[in-house]
Amino acid sequence: ANITVNLEDSKSISDKMIGVFFEDINYAADGGLYAELVQNRGFEYSPDDKKGRDPNWNSFYAWHLIGEHAVFSIDTVNPVHPNNPHYAVLRIEKPGALLSNEGFNGIALKAGENYDFSMFARSTTDKKIKVFVRLTDPDGNVVGQTTVNVRSSKWKKISAVIRSEKDLDNGRLELVPQSAGSINLDMVSLFPQNTFKGRKNGLRADLAQLIADINPKFVRFPGGCVAHGDGLDNIYRWKNTIGPLEVRKPQRNIWNYHQSMGLGFYEYFQFCEDIGAEPIPIVAAGVPCQNSSCGGAGQQGGIPLSDMDAYIQDILDLIEWANGDKKTKWGRIRAEAGHPEPFNLKYLGIGNEDLISHVFEERFRLIYNAVKEKYPDIVVIGTVGPFSEGSDYERGWEFAKEIGLPMVDEHYYQPPGWFIHNQDFYDKYDRSGPKVYLGEYAAHLPGRPQNIETALAEALYLTALERNGDVVVMASYAPLLAKESNTQWNPDLIYFNNSEVKPTVGYYIQKLFGQNSGNLYYFSDVNLSDERESVRKRFAVSVVRDGVSNDLIVKMVNLLPAKIEVHLKINGLDEFSSKASCIILAGHPDDTNARPQEKEITVSNNFDHLLPAYSFTVIRIPEI
Ligand code: AHR
Numbered sequence: 063a064n065i066t067v068n069l070e071d072s073k074s075i076s077d078k079m080i081g082v083f084f085e086d087i088n089y090a091a092d093g094g095l096y097a098e099l100v101q102n103r104g105f106e107y108s109p110d111d112k113k114g115r116d117p118n119w120n121s122f123y124a125w126h127l128i129g130e131h132a133v134f135s136i137d138t139v140n141p142v143h144p145n146n147p148h149y150a151v152l153r154i155e156k157p158g159a160l161l162s163n164e165g166f167n168g169i170a171l172k173a174g175e176n177y178d179f180s181m182f183a184r185s186t187t188d189k190k191i192k193v194f195v196r197l198t199d200p201d202g203n204v205v206g207q208t209t210v211n212v213r214s215s216k217w218k219k220i221s222a223v224i225r226s227e228k229d230l231d232n233g234r235l236e237l238v239p240q241s242a243g244s245i246n247l248d249m250v251s252l253f254p255q256n257t258f259k260g261r262k263n264g265l266r267a268d269l270a271q272l273i274a275d276i277n278p279k280f281v282r283f284p285g286g287c288v289a290h291g292d293g294l295d296n297i298y299r300w301k302n303t304i305g306p307l308e309v310r311k312p313q314r315n316i317w318n319y320h321q322s323m324g325l326g327f328y329e330y331f332q333f334c335e336d337i338g339a340e341p342i343p344i345v346a347a348g349v350p351c352q353n354s355s356c357g358g359a360g361q362q363g364g365i366p367l368s369d370m371d372a373y374i375q376d377i378l379d380l381i382e383w384a385n386g387d388k389k390t391k392w393g394r395i396r397a398e399a400g401h402p403e404p405f406n407l408k409y410l411g412i413g414n415e416d417l418i419s420h421v422f423e424e425r426f427r428l429i430y431n432a433v434k435e436k437y438p439d440i441v442v443i444g445t446v447g448p449f450s451e452g453s454d455y456e457r458g459w460e461f462a463k464e465i466g467l468p469m470v471d472e473h474y475y476q477p478p479g480w481f482i483h484n485q486d487f488y489d490k491y492d493r494s495g496p497k498v499y500l501g502e503y504a505a506h507l508p509g510r511p512q513n514i515e516t517a518l519a520e521a522l523y524l525t526a527l528e529r530n531g532d533v534v535v536m537a538s539y540a541p542l543l544a545k546e547s548n549t550q551w552n553p554d555l556i557y558f559n560n561s562e563v564k565p566t567v568g569y570y571i572q573k574l575f576g577q578n579s580g581n582l583y584y585f586s587d588v589n590l591s592d593e594r595e596s597v598r599k600r601f602a603v604s605v606v607r608d609g610v611s612n613d614l615i616v617k618m619v620n621l622l623p624a625k626i627e628v629h630l631k632i633n634g635l636d637e638f639s640s641k642a643s644c645i646i647l648a649g650h651p652d653d654t655n656a657r658p659q660e661k662e663i664t665v666s667n668n669f670d671h672l673l674p675a676y677s678f679t680v681i682r683i684p685e686i
Contacts, residue, residue: 063626064589067605067616069634071585075531075606078279080576081339081538083502085286086325087317087551088544093166094558095273095543096325097266099177099252100124100235101166104322105136105148106312111320119320121148124166128202129159132239142182142217142248145302145311149182149248152239154191160238162198163250167547168232170560171197171205172254178262179235180221181250182308183212187243194238197226205230212245223255231561249308259336263307263324268563269543270333272556276569277576280340282411282501282538283330285316289414290346292316294365297346300327300380304399316351317550328396331384331405340408341384342443342499345377347413348425353447364421374432381407381437411501413445415473418454418461427465441468443499449474462496469535473502478519481505482599482621485522488530498533502540504568510552514676515651517567518621521678524575525604525617531583539572570647570658571678578615578680580606590626597622616681620673628671639666640683648677 084090093101101124109115127134133153141147152161163169171177179195190213197206205228210220226233235252239245257264258271284298291297302311303326310323327343334341349364365373379392384407386393393404412429416422430442444467446458455472462470474480488498503523505516520539527534544554546564555572557564565573584605590597600621607614620626642665649656663671665683673679 063601063628065586065603065628066631066633067584067586069584069632072582073532075528075581075583076535077579077581078340078536079527079531079579080276080572081278081280081282081536082273082276082542083538083540084281084283085541086284086288086315086321087286087541088554089166089319089548090541090543091325092320092322093548094545095265095269097253097257097264098324099165099169100163100250103250104146104248104312105150106146107320111314113318124164126162126164127159128162131156132159134161143309146248146308149246151244151246153244154239154242156242157240160236163235165233166560168560169234169252171226171228171230171233173226173229175226176255177224177226178221178253178255179208179224180219182217182219182248184215184217184246185212185243186215186246188215189243191243191245192240194240195222195224196236196238197224198234198236199230200232200234205233261332263329265333269556269558272563272565273542274337276573278337278339280342280536281334282342282344285344286414286541287316287351289344290416291350293350297350299376300343301376303327328399335405341405342409342411343380344411344414347416347422348373348429349416349422352417352419353415364425370425370428374429377429378432378436381440409441409443411443411471415447416445418447418457423461430465443469443471446470446472467496469497469499471499471501475504475506477507478505478515481519481523485526485599485602488526488534491533493533497535500527500534500537502538504539504553511654512553512566512568513651514567514649514653514656517571518619518676518678520568521571521619522602522621525602525619528583528604528606539568567654567656574645574647574658574678574680578617578682579608580615581609582607601626612685614683614686618673618679620675620677623675625675626673628673630669630671632667635667635686637667638686639664640686642681642683645680646674646677648674651676
């Protein structure tokens, strides 16, 4: 192939192209990114969290009373906070019994590391009760221990630090009262001190680091379907997710489990700041899910119009909470939570894959107009739903144009062939209309594996997004995280269990694009020795410049079964010869374990390079 890059022929493109979509699906939050190790710490699990009600999924879930002469029950009288009404009652007739928490299928512990233990407790028998707090293996062998005293008859937070002496995948937390009496317990918590950036109430360091390594320019959260829920009472309300953990309001997760809200809006915004990404919170457009995709019951009502003012106020308050100074009501609440400086929110997503019904449009307009009036600088991102036959995509676009939306969120999950054959999808888009945020996409094969075939189809498509980076300003693969054995949706970018992280081949495509993005796109001429369309569409080139480092970045995708000798000519520069880094991701189409390999090469204005069959190559030429 002959590739001629014309440095005189360029256009500005978005410098925010690659980001991530975090949804609390597949145990992505509790039991996942949120580093809390105790499951059901607030005793708030409820049979109603599960579709069809599961009687075993209740306040006792993940907790076990072991031993005799003790009773473990649940009460709601005079709780720590009304938002968190259930708590445990432990009545000990004779010491010996213990209360054990199994974590999220076990607690992963590391030898030599410290863990922050805390709980709210009160003694209801008018005496001090000493409690051993232990880290154990499933057989009860102790690998770490401390002692706390429950002496107050009023709720009191008790904290301690425990060191683990051993590595364990399957540990337990045990509370062992040392005298007879009765105690009440709530918000029983165990956190590694080694969280991402050492934040309290923080994130699992290994998972957060993998996300940070993508160099995402934005994070969309908390969904997806989680954002709008499957009924009015299931809409995600950001105000329920901030403040002290014991006052946050847990909620049924639409994906059939429980959201403690320990990972709430403060933590999402903090994470964005920690990794240099723009926060993109998504709020419901005044309607819950109306599609079948997240269990919505089809056409159904939205928030009653008489309640919309209050709902809209919540959204305006979110912007004030994120951006207001300490003198504003909500800015002060953010400052008191530990973040005096504004978070500098620039984007707000309204809606997710909604039916573009009258009910939706009416409520969307109200929210949009209110945000536009009070915060004209906030870029509102609307939704046009999933692109597929019979979807509301067309009407979504009409509506977006009618009301002059700055940006819309598109979603599509399609076979690799669709991505290969639709690389011109955005070439035809109106440059004067709303910009595009491609909020969810993935190449789907039967059984939803992620392999070199899907990853390269996504890479081909990403080169087309870069070419259209004047109209497509952001893109995020979906969803980000999935816990093994708790996965409701495939494919996902990173799989994990309690102690391991397992990035997919597609993860490396996102990372290579995220780390090698630019803000200037150069057009190039490509001549292949075989110009048949089936060949042409399986080969792509994208050349960008990173305006910060001034590096020139050449990406090439070869989805053909044969290697390609490329002759690359760069027009518009004085003669040069330079070292460059070259990263290659290659493998058989069904390879799920391919990993990028890096080497140094020498490049010049005219150089030859061999692209392996089924490969993605990034050549980064410094400062030319
Ligand atoms: O990514 C999983 C789900 O797919 C999201 O919640 C929804 O937006 C889409 O249908």
